[in-house]
Amino acid sequence: MKQNLDLTLYLVTDSQMAPAGKPLAQIVDEAIQGGVTIVQLREKTAETGDFVRTALEVKKVTSKAGIPLLINDRVDVAQAVDADGVHIGQDDLPIEEARRILGDNKIIGVSVQTAEEAEEAIVKGADYLGIGTCYDTATKYVKVGPQGPQGVRSVWEHALKTGQRINRPVHAVTIGGVNSYNAVHVLICTRTLADNVSLDGLAVVSAIMTAESPKTAAKLLRSQISFALESSWVAKQDNSKPLGVSRACQAIATVFDNVKSGKTTPLVQHITNQVVINDCANACLALGGSPIMASDPVEQHDLASAVSSLVINIGTVSDHQIAGMHAAMREARLHNTPIVIDPVGVGTTPFRKQVVKELLRDYGAHVIKGNAGEIAALFGSSEMQMRGVDAVGGGFKDPAKVVRELSRRERCVVVMTGKVDYLSDGVSTFAVHNGHSLQGHITGSGCMVGTALGTFIHQVANGDLLVGALTGVVAINLAAEAAALRSDVKGPGTFRAAFIDEMYNLTVDTLLKNMRVERVK
Ligand SMILES: Cc1ncc(COP(=O)(O)OP(=O)(O)O)c(N)n1
Numbered sequence: 410m411k412q413n414l415d416l417t418l419y420l421v422t423d424s425q426m427a428p429a430g431k432p433l434a435q436i437v438d439e440a441i442q443g444g445v446t447i448v449q450l451r452e453k454t455a456e457t458g459d460f461v462r463t464a465l466e467v468k469k470v471t472s473k474a475g476i477p478l479l480i481n482d483r484v485d486v487a488q489a490v491d492a493d494g495v496h497i498g499q500d501d502l503p504i505e506e507a508r509r510i511l512g513d514n515k516i517i518g519v520s521v522q523t524a525e526e527a528e529e530a531i532v533k534g535a536d537y538l539g540i541g542t543c544y545d546t547a548t549k550y551v552k553v554g555p556q557g558p559q560g561v562r563s564v565w566e567h568a569l570k571t572g573q574r575i576n577r578p579v580h581a582v583t584i585g586g587v588n589s590y591n592a593v594h595v596l597i598c599t600r601t602l603a604d605n606v607s608l609d610g611l612a613v614v615s616a617i618m619t620a621e622s623p624k625t626a627a628k629l630l631r632s633q634i635s636f637a638l639e640s641s642w643v644a645k646q647d648n649s650k651p652l653g654v655s656r657a658c659q660a661i662a663t664v665f666d667n668v669k670s671g672k673t674t675p676l677v678q679h680i681t682n683q684v685v686i687n688d689c690a691n692a693c694l695a696l697g698g699s700p701i702m703a704s705d706p707v708e709q710h711d712l713a714s715a716v717s718s719l720v721i722n723i724g725t726v727s728d729h730q731i732a733g734m735h736a737a738m739r740e741a742r743l744h745n746t747p748i749v750i751d752p753v754g755v756g757t758t759p760f761r762k763q764v765v766k767e768l769l770r771d772y773g774a775h776v777i778k779g780n781a782g783e784i785a786a787l788f789g790s791s792e793m794q795m796r797g798v799d800a801v802g803g804g805f806k807d808p809a810k811v812v813r814e815l816s817r818r819e820r821c822v823v824v825m826t827g828k829v830d831y832l833s834d835g836v837s838t839f840a841v842h843n844g845h846s847l848q849g850h851i852t853g854s855g856c857m858v859g860t861a862l863g864t865f866i867h868q869v870a871n872g873d874l875l876v877g878a879l880t881g882v883v884a885i886n887l888a889a890e891a892a893a894l895r896s897d898v899k900g901p902g903t904f905r906a907a908f909i910d911e912m913y914n915l916t917v918d919t920l921l922k923n924m925r926v927e928r929v930k
């Protein structure tokens with residue numbers, strides 16, 4: 410990497426967004442104090458003279474801080490102020506020409522939207538790529554719509570392969586609609602599938618330029634970026650050792666005991682469906698958690714700092730609930746609170762599919778839980794279908810592969826419920842052989858699995874998400890087995906009440922004795 414080229418938090422300026430009377434150089438100075446590592450002066454409407462004057466003022470600030478100042482589009486302005494380099498787009502001066510004018514010591518960044526553009530830019534000597542457009546942005550008109558973190562990931566993967574082929578290091582940021590709410594998700598989701606290589610950082614305009622305090626905004630972004638780059642949440646899994654059954658079972662018992670014994674009482678926020686809301690609240694209590702059912706967008710900000718985990722269930726989703734889900738997930742991402750998504754009936758209507766697609770694109774999840782039909786719909790498989798909220802079909806030929814691949818694509822733990830439950834974090838995949846057929850005869854048994862996931866994953870978010878998820882699945886299934894054995898259980902009605910009782914009665918000893926967990930890959 411060129412000396413000084415640290416792309417961790419990249420500020421692209423827009424003086425038209427600056428509060429009246431506040432000089433751009435002052436905003437840049439505050440942003441650098443907050444943690445910005447590189448600045449690009451982007452003045453789309455400035456006359457050359459004004460552009461140069463502003464660049465000289467900003468350069469005093471960046472030089473003092475020892476960070477690079479790049480100029481957007483205008484190689485002549487970069488030369489005039491002896492900036493550290495330029496950032497050029499696909500319609501600007503060709504890279505070779507910019508390089509010829511500026512020489513090898515200057516930084517040249519190039520905007521790319523596609524794998525082909527990325528390959529060309531690298532081959533022609535770009536020092537870094539600005540991969541766009543990540544999300545919708547009001548800052549500029551973009552010809553091609555946003556590609557989301559997964560689209561950015563595929564451009565990044567191709568760029569890295571190109572670099573390997575020609576033996577040149579590749580650096581990149583993504584840009585477009587990036588802010589402190591989505592920063593962690595964007596960085597985790599854009600990591601390469603094969604070997605978990607992260608982007609170098611994130612580029613933002615409005616997230617800093619429109620902030621009341623650029624320093625505070627930059628500081629928050631920087632801490633979110635550090636968290637994402639350093640965290641071993643699911644996406645860094647490829648480098649970790651696969652989890653064996655005996656280690657998993659011990660860890661499950663510990664996680665279960667922490668909650669059951671009251672050592673920790675997670676506050677599990679649910680935005681869930683009207684059919685199961687009461688059962689889920691009771692299941693959460695019985696397992697040792699504390700439920701809060703809060704879906705109004707208005708209260709999400711105030712709730713967020715107290716919540717231990719967030720369970721999103723789209724079973725009876727409405728427009729109002731969707732607004733609440735977005736608000737809650739935004740806040741959850743900001744607080745690094747684990748999110749469970751239960752995409753109930755996602756294969757049934759295009760509406761549900763769209764709701765889930767947008768939630769996953771904008772915030773991602775830590776755990777996705779569904780029945781085989783729901784998982785098939787998310788995965789894009791026709792092996793299983795949906796009828797209402799139920800799965801129909803002969804079952805997946807290779808269910809472990811489906812959960813593993815969906816997990817790798819979405820960068821989260823995937824739980825597929827059924828006669829045998831499958832769980833994967835993309836590296837380790839487990840089958841849980843506990844449970845009882847009566848679970849299929851009451852409404853909400855799957856939703857209560859979502860509740861159990863929320864109850865047990867909060868304490869293990871860093872690195873052991875899969876263990877938390879396994880704990881939830883095992884606990885629910887063992888409670889079902891115990892309930893079904895009871896002489897007072899005559900059918901679904903009595904089972905429903907006994908099921909909650911047995912969640913309450915479940916002990917670590919029973920768990921250790923009866924759990925049937927198998928490692929399948
Ligand atoms: C870091 C970074 N990435 C992309 C862009 C977009 O540049 P470009 O395509 O030249 O569009 P304009 O910025 O000129 O509107 C960027 N500026 N910075």
Ligand SMILES: Cc1nc(C(=O)O)sc1CCOP(=O)(O)O
Pocket residue numbers: 421520539540541542543545546547548549551584585586587612613614615616
């Ligand atoms: C300057 C720019 N380039 C983009 C691209 O996709 O290449 S998107 C963009 C604007 C980014 O602004 P904000 O952070 O306010 O969304």
